[in-house]
Each structure stands twice: as structure tokens, then as C-alpha cells.
Amino acid sequence: MNFRDLHQQVKQHTDDSLLNLIDLLPEHAPRLKMAMQHALLAGGKRMRPLLVHLVGNTLDIPRSDQLTISMAIECIHAYSLVHDDLPAMDNDDLRRGKPTCHIAFDEATAILAGDALQTLAFTILADHPMSSCGNSKRAQLISILAKAAGYLGMCGGQAIDLASTGKTISLTELTRLHQLKTGALLCACVEMITLVSDSLAPQHREQLIEYARLIGLAFQVQDDILDVEGDATQIGKPQGSDIELGKNTFPQLLGMAPAKQELANLHAQALQALHTLPYNTDYLAAFTDLMVKRDH
Amino acid sequence: MNFRDLHQQVKQHTDDSLLNLIDLLPEHAPRLKMAMQHALLAGGKRMRPLLVHLVGNTLDIPRSDQLTISMAIECIHAYSLVHDDLPAMDNDDLRRGKPTCHIAFDEATAILAGDALQTLAFTILADHPMSSCGNSKRAQLISILAKAAGYLGMCGGQAIDLASTGKTISLTELTRLHQLKTGALLCACVEMITLVSDSLAPQHREQLIEYARLIGLAFQVQDDILDVEGDATQIGKPQGSDIELGKNTFPQLLGMAPAKQELANLHAQALQALHTLPYNTDYLAAFTDLMVKRDH
Numbered sequence: 001m002n003f004r005d006l007h008q009q010v011k012q013h014t015d016d017s018l019l020n021l022i023d024l025l026p027e028h029a030p031r032l033k034m035a036m037q038h039a040l041l042a043g044g045k046r047m048r049p050l051l052v053h054l055v056g057n058t059l060d061i062p063r064s065d066q067l068t069i070s071m072a073i074e075c076i077h078a079y080s081l082v083h084d085d086l087p088a089m090d091n092d093d094l095r096r097g098k099p100t101c102h103i104a105f106d107e108a109t110a111i112l113a114g115d116a117l118q119t120l121a122f123t124i125l126a127d128h129p130m131s132s133c134g135n136s137k138r139a140q141l142i143s144i145l146a147k148a149a150g151y152l153g154m155c156g157g158q159a160i161d162l163a164s165t166g167k168t169i170s171l172t173e174l175t176r177l178h179q180l181k182t183g184a185l186l187c188a189c190v191e192m193i194t195l196v197s198d199s200l201a202p203q204h205r206e207q208l209i210e211y212a213r214l215i216g217l218a219f220q221v222q223d224d225i226l227d228v229e230g231d232a233t234q235i236g237k238p239q240g241s242d243i244e245l246g247k248n249t250f251p252q253l254l255g256m257a258p259a260k261q262e263l264a265n266l267h268a269q270a271l272q273a274l275h276t277l278p279y280n281t282d283y284l285a286a287f288t289d290l291m292v293k294r295d296h
Numbered sequence: 297m298n299f300r301d302l303h304q305q306v307k308q309h310t311d312d313s314l315l316n317l318i319d320l321l322p323e324h325a326p327r328l329k330m331a332m333q334h335a336l337l338a339g340g341k342r343m344r345p346l347l348v349h350l351v352g353n354t355l356d357i358p359r360s361d362q363l364t365i366s367m368a369i370e371c372i373h374a375y376s377l378v379h380d381d382l383p384a385m386d387n388d389d390l391r392r393g394k395p396t397c398h399i400a401f402d403e404a405t406a407i408l409a410g411d412a413l414q415t416l417a418f419t420i421l422a423d424h425p426m427s428s429c430g431n432s433k434r435a436q437l438i439s440i441l442a443k444a445a446g447y448l449g450m451c452g453g454q455a456i457d458l459a460s461t462g463k464t465i466s467l468t469e470l471t472r473l474h475q476l477k478t479g480a481l482l483c484a485c486v487e488m489i490t491l492v493s494d495s496l497a498p499q500h501r502e503q504l505i506e507y508a509r510l511i512g513l514a515f516q517v518q519d520d521i522l523d524v525e526g527d528a529t530q531i532g533k534p535q536g537s538d539i540e541l542g543k544n545t546f547p548q549l550l551g552m553a554p555a556k557q558e559l560a561n562l563h564a565q566a567l568q569a570l571h572t573l574p575y576n577t578d579y580l581a582a583f584t585d586l587m588v589k590r591d592h
Contacts, residue, residue, distance in 0.1 A: 025447055025448070026448070028452055028456060028472070028476070029447065029451075029452045029455035029456050029459070031455065031459060032447065032451065032452065032455035033447070036447070079411075083407055083408075083411060086404075086407060088402070088403035088404045088407060089404050089407065106384070107384035108382075108384045108385050108458055109455070109458070111379055111382065111384060111385065111407065112379075112451050112454055112455055112458075114411070115375075115379060115410070115411075115414065115446075115451050116446045116447045116451040116452070118411065118414055118415065119414065119442050119445045119446030119447070119451065120442075120446055120447065122418045122438055122442045123439065123442040123443065123446060125435075125438075126435045126436070126438040126439035126442060127439050134432070135431060135432035135433075135434075135435045135436075136430070136431035136432060137431075138431075138434075138435035138438075139421075139422045139431045139434035139435055139438070140422070140431075142418055142421075142422040142434075142435070142438055143419065143422035143423050146415050146416075146418045146419040146422060147419065149415045150411075150412045150415030150416055150419060151321055151325065151328065151329070151332070151412045151415070151416065152321075152322075155325075155328065155408050155411050155412040155415065156324055156325045156328065156412070158408055159325035159327065159328035159405070159408055160324060160325050162404055162405070162408075163325070163327060176324070180324070
């Protein structure tokens with residue numbers, strides 16, 4: 001199967017599984033249920049499930065276990081977008097061309113939908129059948145995801161982002177901000193799916209996690225470059241909107257040419273991390289390109 | 297030790313443990329860290345940790361394991377209060393006489409603090425050493441807490457509360473609302489601490505959970521009665537504020553005398569549930585009185 005078809009298939013499986021998950025909830029709070037579904041199925045590209053799937057397939061992890069991990073991660077990702085879009089945070093009315101959760105519903109429902117999606121992530125990891133992993137590993141999966149989502153990861157990164165908006169921070173601080181805000185969850189994809197493998201050598205696990213760290217950072221550098229040079233209709237937000245909001249960006253701190261050089265370095269390092277693994281990593285190389293060379 | 301001193305001791309241990317937990321977080325997002333501490337240590341009565349402790353002691357569960365469970369529950373409880381107080385929800389400026397989190401900090405920080413506290417609850421259950429419980433039971437503890445906190449519990453109840461404010465609902469619906477919004481977490485206290493016991497008979501476990509369900513509901517009926525008859529300075533909010541907000545209450549649906557009779561029935565049933573257990577339940581009986589006969 002070519003990479004594009006594989007991505008489409010993973011997206012479809014993830015969408016179907018998440019829709020099914022929400023369908024199974026009882027009807028006692030229909031508006032909240034609809035808001036959770038809206039948030040989960042608002043047309044995301046499912047990059048994280050794709051990464052879980054590619055690493056999972058490489059390690060012969062059963063498809064159903066890949067999906068369990070992907071669904072939990074997508075619940076955390078979706079909740080974070082709902083809360084980040086709130087008026088008190090980034091105050092965004094649109095995401096991927098559709099009304100954000102608090103616009104489609106209301107602010108109270110959006111707060112609750114985010115809250116309930118976060119909880120749902122942990123329910124999935126605690127409850128869903130997993131054929132390749134006993135109860136003892138479930139707690140570790142939950143530990144990894146919670147660390148990536150909470151103060152030590154995403155929430156901490158978002159707080160640093162809020163605190164540093166309108167101020168100039170150092171390159172080290174900007175890198176740390178992105179490592180926490182978006183990098184931690186991407187690393188968690190790899191940490192989780194590799195945890196359930198019984199055959200992976202520890203040093204190869206470390207290399208895959210390092211790969212995730214590198215592409216996470218590369219993704220963000222590319223995001224910042226697109227904010228300056230991208231086509232507004234492609235990237236879905238006005239050009240220069242990050243800088244206008246007073247966000248720190250890599251091109252701003254480094255200059256555009258050095259930022260592009262940094263992106264190229266990260267890309268090369270990520271491919272290098274794959275290169276030394278004793279697996280066929282062609283799909284992962286294609287994933288790297290998708291993350292780094294995108295135009296939106 | 298008399299019951300009042302025991303309660304004070306549990307409160308002190310819980311406060312100290314939570315403060316220590318926050319202290320141990322790194323400093324990368326100091327404002328978020330302070331907001332989490334503010335939310336966790338805003339003078340709660342620690343009724344849930346007290347219930348965990350009383351049942352845990354009855355079943356000889358080690359004190360450190362009781363504390364692990366209590367801390368996780370208090371993180372969920374604290375996060376729910378922070379989000380419930382937000383302007384888009386109940387819009388409360390004060391809680392227990394102190395500024396609420398979004399007043400003491402700001403709305404974005406309060407949303408994030410709630411989010412990070414929810415995550416922290418699951419980190420605690422996944423990571424903290426537990427002497428009486430292996431990894432296999434951790435996933436079950438997490439499952440119980442997540443069920444009580446999410447769409448099937450607290451979040452679902454809060455959504456029903458929002459949807460039914462300003463409308464008259466049936467007694468069955470009001471009971472269900474409270475069972476989800478506040479009852480589920482109280483039941484989870486008992487479900488969790490009894491799960492780690494190896495000696496408790498299943499029917500006695502069910503009885504203890506039923507006891508928690510009964511006192512949870514009794515607590516809410518009493519809350520509604522206090523809203524009409526309580527001393528505003530004692531209950532910490534203006535008399536009649538629930539009715540003014542268009543909230544459904546038991547006295548309003550049943551009449552005051554039948555509501556008081558219902559409270560007495562629930563109280564008697566709760567004591568009856570304790571009575572048939574083969575344990576000394578004197579402290580739990582005192583706890584029942586504390587929950588049901590309070591004046592604030």
C-alpha cells in the first residue's frame with residue numbers, strides 16, 4: 001500500500017473507532033455528548049495515530065492495541081484544542097475551517113467537553129481490551145500519557161506559552177516550550193506503543209523516542225516558517241498571526257535563513273535516528289517528510 | 297482518639313501530602329504551579345479523605361495507600377471546583393471565603409490548573425508506591441476514578457445541572473443529577489479503598505458502596521434544605537441562592553416537610569447499611585452524622 005493510502009486508512013479507522021466510542025455513551029447529557037463528538041471528529045489529520053500505527057506495525061503490535069493507544073492520545077489532543085480555543089486562552093472561533101467547540105455549543109459545554117475527553121483518555125487505557133499487554137503495563141501507559149499531558153508536559157507548555165507571549169524568550173526556552181506543549185504528546189505516542197512490545201531492544205526504543213522528539217521540534221520550526229511564508233488559505237490562519245499575537249517564533253529569534261537551516265538539521269537528524277534501526281523504516285521516513293515538508 | 301481529632305488529623309495529613317506533591321513539581325510554569333496549589337489547599341474539609349481513611353482503617357489498608365487514593369480523589373475534587381467556579385459556569389468569586397482560582401490568578405490559568413489537576417490525579421494512581429496493591433489493581437483504581445469523574449459521573453452530572461437550570465425536572469432526574477455530579481465521586485472513595493482489600497467479602501463491599509450512595513444523596517438533600525433555612529454566614533452563600541439561580545432543589549420539588557422526611561429516611565438507611573457489617577462502624581456512624589446533620 002502506498003503511504004498516502006495507508007494514512008487515509010489509519011485516519012478512517014481512527015475516526016470510526018472514536019465515533020463508535022462516543023456512540024456507546026448513554027444519553028443522559030446529550031449536549032455534552034455532541035460536543036465531545038464535535039471535538040473528537042473535527043477533521044484532524046490523525047498524525048499521532050499514524051505515528052502509533054507505523055511504529056506499532058514495525059514491532060508487530062496488534063492493530064486493536066494500536067487503536068486503543070491512538071484513541072486515548074486523540075482524546076487528550078482533542079481536549080487540549082477545545083480548551084486552547086476558549087475565549088480566555090487563544091479565543092479562536094474557527095479550527096480547520098469549522099466552528100470551534102465553544103462557538104458550535106457554548107463556553108460551559110466546551111469546558112466540560114474538554115474535561116470529559118481528558119477523563120475518557122484514561123478510561124480507554126484502563127478499560128479497553130489489550131491483547132499484547134496485561135494490567136501491569138496499563139498503569140505504565142497511563143503514567144506516560146498523564147506525564148505528557150499534565151504539568152510536566154502539555155499543560156506546563158501551554159502555561160509557559162501564555163506567560164511568554166508578548167515577551168522575548170531565549171532559544172532554549174522556546175525549544176522547551178514546544179517540547180512540553182506539543183513535543184511531549186508526540187513522544188508519548190512512541191513511548192506508549194513501544195512499551196507494549198516485548199521484543200524491542202532498549203536502545204532502539206530510545207532511538208525511536210529521540211526520533212519523535214526531533215520531528216516534533218521540526219514540525220514546530222516549520223509551523224513558525226509557514227506563519228511567515230505560508231499561504232493563508234493553506235495554513236488556515238492569517239499570515240503572520242503568531243507574530244501579531246506576540247508569540248515567540250524560531251525565525252524571529254534566529255532569522256529566517258538560520259531557522260530553515262535548523263529545520264534541515266532536525267530533519268536530517270530524524271532520518272539518521274531511523275537509519276540505524278534494524279527495521280524497514282521507509283514508511284517512517286515518509287512520515288518524517290509529511291511532518292516536516294508540509295505546506296499547511 | 298475522638299472523632300473530631302481524627303478528622304483534624306486526616307485533614308492535616310492530606311493537606312501536608314498535597315502540599316508536598318505540588319512542592320515537588322519543577323518550576324518551569326510557576327504561575328500554574330501556584331494556581332494548582334491554591335486550588336488544592338483552599339481549606340476544604342477533606343470529607344472524602346476522611347471517608348477513605350475510615351473505611352481503609354476498618355479494612356487494615358496501610359495509611360500510605362489510603363493517602364495515595366485520597367490525594368487522587370482530592371485532585372479531581374479540586375479541579376472540578378475550579379472549573380465549576382469559572383465565569384462560563386457558576387461564575388463564583390469566592391469559595392470558602394477565599395478568592396476562587398480565576399479571581400486569584402486569571403481565567404486561562406484557572407482552566408489550565410483544573411486540567412493539570414485532573415491529570416495529576418491519574419499520575420498519582422499510576423505512579424505512587426502502593427504497598428497493598430500491585431500494578432494489576434492500579435488500572436482498576438484508575439478505571440473507577442475515571443468513571444466517577446467523566447461523562448458517566450461528575451462531568452455528566454454537571455452537564456445535566458447546566459441543562460436543567462431554569463427548568464423544572466422530576467425527582468428521579470434530580471436524584472440522578474446529584475448521583476452523577478457529587479454522588480459518583482463519594483462512591484468512588486469507597487469503591488477504590490475497598491478494591492485494595494483482599495479480605496472484604498463482596499456483599500460487604502456492596503453494602504459500603506450503598507452506604508456511600510445514601511450519604512451522598514442525604515448530603516445533597518441537606519444542602520438544599522440549608523439553602524432555604526440555613527444561616528447565610530454559616531453556609532457561605534446567600535440564603536435562597538440555589539432557587540434564585542433557577543436550580544432544582546428537593547424542598548422545591550417535594551415541599552420542605554417531605555424533604556426533611558426524605559433526609560431522615562436516607563440517614564436511617566445509611567446507618568442500617570453500616571449496622572449489618574461485621575466491623576466496628578462507630579466512626580463511620582459519626583461520619584454519617586457529620587455529613588447529614590451539618591449546619592454549613
